[in-house]
Amino acid sequence: MLAEHCLLADSCEGTVLLTVTPRTLVTALQEAGEAGCSPGEAEADLTAAVAAVYRERVLKSPQKLWALKSTSSSDVPFAIGFLALSVLAAFHMRTDDERTGRAFYPRLAEMLGCDLVRSQPAGFDGDAFLALWDELGTWLQEHYGRELAAPDAQGVRRYVAYPFAHVPLRQVDIERLPQFFDAYGYEPGARAPLSQLAYDLYEASGPWRYLTESGRHALSDRHRRPFVIRQVAHELDRWDGCRVDSYGARTATIELWMDIRRRRARLHLLARRPSGFPELIEDGELVFASSQEGWYEPVPVGREDGLLLKNGIRVGARSNGGHYYLQLRQSTVLPLTPSEEYTGFVSDRVLRADTECAVLCAEPLVDDVARYLETLSHERVQPRRDDTLPAGWCLFTNVRAMNECSPPRGLENLGVESSLALVPEGGLRLGRRWAWLESAPAKLIVLGSHRGLGAKVDGQEVRIEDGGRVQTDLLGAAGQHTVEIGNRLRQKVMVFPGAVHPDCRPLLRTDAGDVVPIAIPAGRWVLVGSEPGESEIVVAPSEGTLVRTRFQALWAVCLNWGRGAIALHIHDDRFTRALELVAECKGTARAWADTIYQTGIRRPALLCNYGCTDARLGAEWRRLMEAARSIKRAERRRR
Amino acid sequence: MKNWDLLLEWMTHLGSGVWGSFREAAAELAGEDADEQVFVRMLRIALSDLGHVDFFVDGSRRWSVLRPALVELSGNGEHLFVGGRTRSLLERLGEAAATHATVRVADAIPGLSRIHVVGDPASLSAIAQDIGIDYFADAAARLSAQVPPIRSVLEAGAPAQEPINWSVRSWSFKDKEWVSEKLPRTVREYRNRHSVRRYLVHAGKSGLLEIEKRASVYCAALLKGARIVHYSPDGKRLRVPRWAPLPESYARAACLAGGQLGTLSGDDIVFENIDPRVASMLLVGLGQGFPMPEANR
Numbered sequence: 001m002l003a004e005h006c007l008l009a010d011s012c013e014g015t016v017l018l019t020v021t022p023r024t025l026v027t028a029l030q031e032a033g034e035a036g037c038s039p040g041e042a043e044a045d046l047t048a049a050v051a052a053v054y055r056e057r058v059l060k061s062p063q064k065l066w067a068l069k070s071t072s073s074s075d076v077p078f079a080i081g082f083l084a085l086s087v088l089a090a091f092h093m094r095t096d097d098e099r100t101g102r103a104f105y106p107r108l109a110e111m112l113g114c115d116l117v118r119s120q121p122a123g124f125d126g127d128a129f130l131a132l133w134d135e136l137g138t139w140l141q142e143h144y145g146r147e148l149a150a151p152d153a154q155g156v157r158r159y160v161a162y163p164f165a166h167v168p169l170r171q172v173d174i175e176r177l178p179q180f181f182d183a184y185g186y187e188p189g190a191r192a193p194l195s196q197l198a199y200d201l202y203e204a205s206g207p208w209r210y211l212t213e214s215g216r217h218a219l220s221d222r223h224r225r226p227f228v229i230r231q232v233a234h235e236l237d238r239w240d241g242c243r244v245d246s247y248g249a250r251t252a253t254i255e256l257w258m259d260i261r262r263r264r265a266r267l268h269l270l271a272r273r274p275s276g277f278p279e280l281i282e283d284g285e286l287v288f289a290s291s292q293e294g295w296y297e298p299v300p301v302g303r304e305d306g307l308l309l310k311n312g313i314r315v316g317a318r319s320n321g322g323h324y325y326l327q328l329r330q331s332t333v334l335p336l337t338p339s340e341e342y343t344g345f346v347s348d349r350v351l352r353a354d355t356e357c358a359v360l361c362a363e364p365l366v367d368d369v370a371r372y373l374e375t376l377s378h379e380r381v382q383p384r385r386d387d388t389l390p391a392g393w394c395l396f397t398n399v400r401a402m403n404e405c406s407p408p409r410g411l412e413n414l415g416v417e418s419s420l421a422l423v424p425e426g427g428l429r430l431g432r433r434w435a436w437l438e439s440a441p442a443k444l445i446v447l448g449s450h451r452g453l454g455a456k457v458d459g460q461e462v463r464i465e466d467g468g469r470v471q472t473d474l475l476g477a478a479g480q481h482t483v484e485i486g487n488r489l490r491q492k493v494m495v496f497p498g499a500v501h502p503d504c505r506p507l508l509r510t511d512a513g514d515v516v517p518i519a520i521p522a523g524r525w526v527l528v529g530s531e532p533g534e535s536e537i538v539v540a541p542s543e544g545t546l547v548r549t550r551f552q553a554l555w556a557v558c559l560n561w562g563r564g565a566i567a568l569h570i571h572d573d574r575f576t577r578a579l580e581l582v583a584e585c586k587g588t589a590r591a592w593a594d595t596i597y598q599t600g601i602r603r604p605a606l607l608c609n610y611g612c613t614d615a616r617l618g619a620e621w622r623r624l625m626e627a628a629r630s631i632k633r634a635e636r637r638r639r
Numbered sequence: 640m641k642n643w644d645l646l647l648e649w650m651t652h653l654g655s656g657v658w659g660s661f662r663e664a665a666a667e668l669a670g671e672d673a674d675e676q677v678f679v680r681m682l683r684i685a686l687s688d689l690g691h692v693d694f695f696v697d698g699s700r701r702w703s704v705l706r707p708a709l710v711e712l713s714g715n716g717e718h719l720f721v722g723g724r725t726r727s728l729l730e731r732l733g734e735a736a737a738t739h740a741t742v743r744v745a746d747a748i749p750g751l752s753r754i755h756v757v758g759d760p761a762s763l764s765a766i767a768q769d770i771g772i773d774y775f776a777d778a779a780a781r782l783s784a785q786v787p788p789i790r791s792v793l794e795a796g797a798p799a800q801e802p803i804n805w806s807v808r809s810w811s812f813k814d815k816e817w818v819s820e821k822l823p824r825t826v827r828e829y830r831n832r833h834s835v836r837r838y839l840v841h842a843g844k845s846g847l848l849e850i851e852k853r854a855s856v857y858c859a860a861l862l863k864g865a866r867i868v869h870y871s872p873d874g875k876r877l878r879v880p881r882w883a884p885l886p887e888s889y890a891r892a893a894c895l896a897g898g899q900l901g902t903l904s905g906d907d908i909v910f911e912n913i914d915p916r917v918a919s920m921l922l923v924g925l926g927q928g929f930p931m932p933e934a935n936r
Contacts, residue, residue: 262673284804297700
């Protein structure tokens, strides 16, 4: 999986890096159709797996690190996991001063779960380490004609130089990228052209100055610069929009989501929810609520919200000592493009070439926007003014940019980007990964300039319709599928048959026991069972009450019901008799007998909700009365 | 495969999710021209009442599928398949039950199957164990015993301040409609311009208490002493006014007692075939009072 994602996917003029970061691990897992997990979890899994192998294969072998050399040159080198972990250790190095073995080896040892021996992890051998890198490089060259990047550094740091050579940007620089994205107007999840990123990061005025020296050095190195750009593009694609200001307040972006139902356009505010953001952020009228990471529940946008869109909004909350904000930037024109995560269209910072898009604009701009869109698409465009749209705004749908031309001033948001992307539409998706339920697959749409490109699903050629839709039924069957668009895009799609999730809760709580209670009307009642001593007084409020008796109740009697007494027949079918409790009750046989006798002499109304006949009720009551009379007679004799 | 059966299979596979994902998945299967509000509501009620899915778990926006189970409906061997459901699980049930029971499929609502299994309870309990699902005898009564009494819900209601700049209306038990004023000792609906609603019960000196929508009407009825639900033991029929649908847990107990969803009949929602013992537990729990039988002396 690591080889496939890092070494066999995109290359830079035939050279590849084994770039391993927590986020690339998550991406690799998703592409392999594995269950969604966080970057931290993915890293922990890899670390645990490699550490286990290191303990068993390296530490217990007299060959030590040489034990990781592969036995067969045709398989993926066995040591790739260990090498990936060494790259991960380098990724986490925080300052330039630590870019030496003094900090690297202790970190690697910690991840491997072993001690340091003479400043290196137990079992580590520098020459073996170099040999394992060479083995990986040789395998890549022989089987795939690709070159594994090698470090320039020589001398005393030659071992450490290898993992560092495969880390274009370290974690400390990755953490600064949101500042770069925000400063240069990149939207979260944007698929920005690499050329644009290269220009902004380096070509315009040298390496972006807020990177560390190591990061700026990597950008300045023309061999490593393409990898840095790719890594930044990957981070932008995964960026959740969260920015941290100088006071430590975190801000996430609010997007706009549009879908069309029953031929009317509906808009919603769609706020991102980065990790750590509270479940609820509200400002009195706007309520953003969520139960999971990623997004807050969409908030409908109505007719009255025209100014809200134009002026933007910023809502905040304080939680766990931190400040969190959600922000919708002010705008007068918004491109809306197909989204990987939501059906319909989500606000973007560009239009996508040869892809059905939409444009929302304020009324004053409608003529300029219409003219520009007609130039782009060579088709007449008409604005919609559905009554579901905010007042003062209109919407252009079915916009397909077939030409490239620079947008006029004020409409810079409507630039066109031609980079390719694959977007799923519909189906029953299983979470956020590329996985669907059998019999409900997604339809795939190619965004960007795809004309002239062939498509394959599982190696079979399939057609791409004019609208970019990939025509295939192959994704309906359970299993792993591979979709290829030319030699530019490759995506794994998993289809699963339905299975019961192991975390489903039972219908009934089991702690409530097996005793089903009896419902009793309002008032003072005495519940009686068939055995002497089985009685309990219950005082119920106006709505009645539920009682769990310690015996099987047959009747509930009330001496003061209206003008007389009442005996309510109870059907208590599901009681598990506990013999020891019956023994406890025997001491109150007299009270039991008194209750029944006193009720009986008042000639109670015998009632039953189960439709028992008067004859049956009478017979049962008489049996009880006889038993009560026997006890009273016996008592009188004793006296 | 029927649309909503497929939806249930998808939910079963995921186990849990957020409301938005359920709504989107349902919309995906319903198609563009369907009225989303109507069918999503209908689906949610059906899936909840028939014991397949819990919605808004612990007051959150999450849903959670229940474990597959066979529940005994009445003393005549009739059982209902509740909880999560997949095609493969139903196939295994069909194979295991082939000689001991009869499996019948009906429509709970168009597009969603209701699976009835008729057979000896002891045999079905063994079958359930074989295929790895739960078995519950007398489920409706046991569910009715676990529903939270309305009086407890009222007492646990969170004190709330009146929202500012929200429109308000009150439920009038006398007129049986919402009126645009603030009435005492009833439920008030507050609504903002983004259609967010809150239900606050005016509990007299205790002030305003925020309570979930359906339960709030019954809390108000308890405060007023209003009897709005009726049970007829002869027909084993529970009638609930349309404007006061049962709280979710009560609705589920009522459905599992009768083995089917409540149906609209005029201004009421009617639950058929409700055992008197279950009905009395539900009515007492709802704060509606015990259904006293007629006296024939």
